Amino acid sequence: GSMEPDQKWDVMLVGGGFGGMYLLNKLRNFGFDVHLYESGSTFGGTWFWNCYPGARVDSIVPTYQFSSDETWDQWEWSEAYPKREELEAYFRHVGKLWNLYSNASFNSRVVSAHWDIEEKVWVCEISNEQENTTTIVKSRILLFCAGLSAVPYKPPFEGVDDFKGKIYHTSRWPREGVDLKGKRCGVIGTGATGVQVIQEVGPVASHLTVFQRTPNIALPMDQAPLSKEDNIKLKKDMPETLELSKATWAGFLYSWHDKCAMDDTPEERESFYEKLWERRGFGFWVGNYKDTTVSPEAAEAAYQFWRKKTAPMIKDPYKREKLCPEVAPNPFGTKRISLYRTYYDIFNLPTVDLIDVNENPIHDITENGIRLQDGMEVELDVLIFATGFDTITGGLTHVDIRGTDPSFTLGDKWKKGCQTYLGMCSNGFPNFFWVYGPQSPGPFSIGPTCIEFQGDWLTQLLRDLRYPEVEKKWREMILEAGEKGLFKYAKSWWFGANIPGKQRECYNYMLGMPEYRKKCGEVRRNGYEGFQLK
Numbered sequence: 001g002s003m004e005p006d007q008k009w010d011v012m013l014v015g016g017g018f019g020g021m022y023l024l025n026k027l028r029n030f031g032f033d034v035h036l037y038e039s040g041s042t043f044g045g046t047w048f049w050n051c052y053p054g055a056r057v058d059s060i061v062p063t064y065q066f067s068s069d070e071t072w073d074q075w076e077w078s079e080a081y082p083k084r085e086e087l088e089a090y091f092r093h094v095g096k097l098w099n100l101y102s103n104a105s106f107n108s109r110v111v112s113a114h115w116d117i118e119e120k121v122w123v124c125e126i127s128n129e130q131e132n133t134t135t136i137v138k139s140r141i142l143l144f145c146a147g148l149s150a151v152p153y154k155p156p157f158e159g160v161d162d163f164k165g166k167i168y169h170t171s172r173w174p175r176e177g178v179d180l181k182g183k184r185c186g187v188i189g190t191g192a193t194g195v196q197v198i199q200e201v202g203p204v205a206s207h208l209t210v211f212q213r214t215p216n217i218a219l220p221m222d223q224a225p226l227s228k229e230d231n232i233k234l235k236k237d238m239p240e241t242l243e244l245s246k247a248t249w250a251g252f253l254y255s256w257h258d259k260c261a262m263d264d265t266p267e268e269r270e271s272f273y274e275k276l277w278e279r280r281g282f283g284f285w286v287g288n289y290k291d292t293t294v295s296p297e298a299a300e301a302a303y304q305f306w307r308k309k310t311a312p313m314i315k316d317p318y319k320r321e322k323l324c325p326e327v328a329p330n331p332f333g334t335k336r337i338s339l340y341r342t343y344y345d346i347f348n349l350p351t352v353d354l355i356d357v358n359e360n361p362i363h364d365i366t367e368n369g370i371r372l373q374d375g376m377e378v379e380l381d382v383l384i385f386a387t388g389f390d391t392i393t394g395g396l397t398h399v400d401i402r403g404t405d406p407s408f409t410l411g412d413k414w415k416k417g418c419q420t421y422l423g424m425c426s427n428g429f430p431n432f433f434w435v436y437g438p439q440s441p442g443p444f445s446i447g448p449t450c451i452e453f454q455g456d457w458l459t460q461l462l463r464d465l466r467y468p469e470v471e472k473k474w475r476e477m478i479l480e481a482g483e484k485g486l487f488k489y490a491k492s493w494w495f496g497a498n499i500p501g502k503q504r505e506c507y508n509y510m511l512g513m514p515e516y517r518k519k520c521g522e523v524r525r526n527g528y529e530g531f532q533l534k
């Protein structure tokens with residue numbers, strides 16, 4: 001898209017993932033002059049940036065897509081949990097279908113947004129890092145769709161600059177790929193990303209050292225190829241799928257079980273766990289006993305079952321105890337669970353080591369690799385940071401956003417605690433909103449489910465702001481009355497006909513003074529109905 005300096009929009013969207021794409025389509029359909037800015041070079045958001053090997057979605061296909069039929073009607077998924085590459089193709093498909101490219105600017109990072117009190121607009125500075133240019137854009141409404149994982153986190157280890165090999169953060173992986181064959185690799189971090197990248201790097205690297213702080217309580221992924229017939233069935237079931245995902249706690253196709261864990265006998269519990277385990281996927285998490293993340297006994301029972309299933313996969317007793325410790329690292333289910341395919345098998349490879357950085361912390365990074373507290377040096381060619389993000393708030397707090405009081409940013413306001421209303425806006429930042437962010441159910445939801453709900457809600461709000469309901473009704477009544485009789489046929493200034501180019505419509509209340517007196521009286525008696533008294 002083109003980008004004129006000093007462009008002024010009704011609504012400016014920041015971020016081109018699910019949120020930005022959904023809102024661009026929706027707001028444009030309602031006649032808003034809307035434009036989207038994305039720092040990546042195409043749509044996809046998190047799926048554009050996170051192009052490390054093995055990146056794939058952990059939410060099962062029918063729930064992880066836009067809900068409107070035209071988007072899935074012409075689209076086929078090849079797997080229940082598609083790869084990043086397939087998701088990127090999906091975003092291309094939707095971008096074309098909704099014709100979004102003409103209202104989007106790529107390689108455009110919003111670095112600051114300042115509210116102009118006089119003009120009542122957001123003045124935003126947009127930087128194009130490729131071309132090293134900066135543009136100023138104004139917008140009445142600013143709507144952030146930067147997601148939960150916009151700002152990568154790299155722990156500040158000493159000596160990073162001394163390292164002679166290559167360092168990559170998973171979420172800023174080179175798009176052209178990296179050849180890891182025969183390389184000595186190190187991965188720091190075993191979150192959702194760590195699990196996926198370790199599965200890919202393990203078999204390829206000449207040696208892989210995993211630096212683990214907290215073991216991931218990973219569940220087996222119910223991955224499956226999807227045939228043409230499967231796709232037809234998925235489409236046929238979409239109405240029920242959508243209804244179900246709207247009804248569950250976080251948009252998953254599972255609900256918590258209606259019993260508490262200790263309501264069952266140990267045998268009943270065992271057989272319930274077995275059934276959940278059979279289904280694979282997140283069932284053993286969000287389909288578990290309803291008190292799993294509430295009662296310590298329930299959490300412990302689920303953890304020990306998980307451990308019993310998982311531990312036998314790992315041959316080496318040291319690695320086994322590190323990956324599935326006897327004592328749960330956190331209450332079961334209270335930290336992001338991942339879905340694995342080969343994660344535990346990878347640790348059976350003779351070329352894969354595990355280091356517990358609680359026992360032996362990373363001291364610093366040297367020119368050859370990582371030096372641990374006890375002096376041991378792990379030599380590496382490639383060091384991979386799978387250390388996550390300034391999750392949830394980072395996408396908002398790392399941008400210089402200043403509202404009615406320019407002396408502080410949104411990030412400053414939230415330093416001592418996040419303050420929002422409905423998890424979509426924050427006082428002192430007028431005409432500023434976001435989707436899929438702090439203090440909403442977003443961080444523990446399937447993205448599209450939360451995004452579409454918030455996107456619809458905000459669109460309605462913006463429409464109501466533009467034309468308050470009472471004005472809409474008043475206008476309808478005026479025009480309807482104007483249609484009656486012969487007045488509408490005359491070229492009169494009652495109908496705006498005397499000024500070339502002026503909107504031709506009735507500008508007069510045609511029902512007469514007595515009716516008008518009555519109406520205004522009613523409004524007053526009803527507490528000035530339709531006014532917002534301050």
Ligand code: NA7
Pocket residue numbers: 148149155188189190191192193194211212213214336357386387388389
């Ligand atoms: P996560 O889930 O934040 O995982 C980051 C990992 O990095 C995690 O294992 C951390 O250990 C580890 N970490 C972070 N700092 C350090 C230091 N200093 N030393 C050692 N290890 C460290 O990020 P992901 O990218 O995996 O997942 C991102 C989410 O975004 C994912 O859940 C998706 O749903 C969307 P810790 O567990 O904190 O002990």
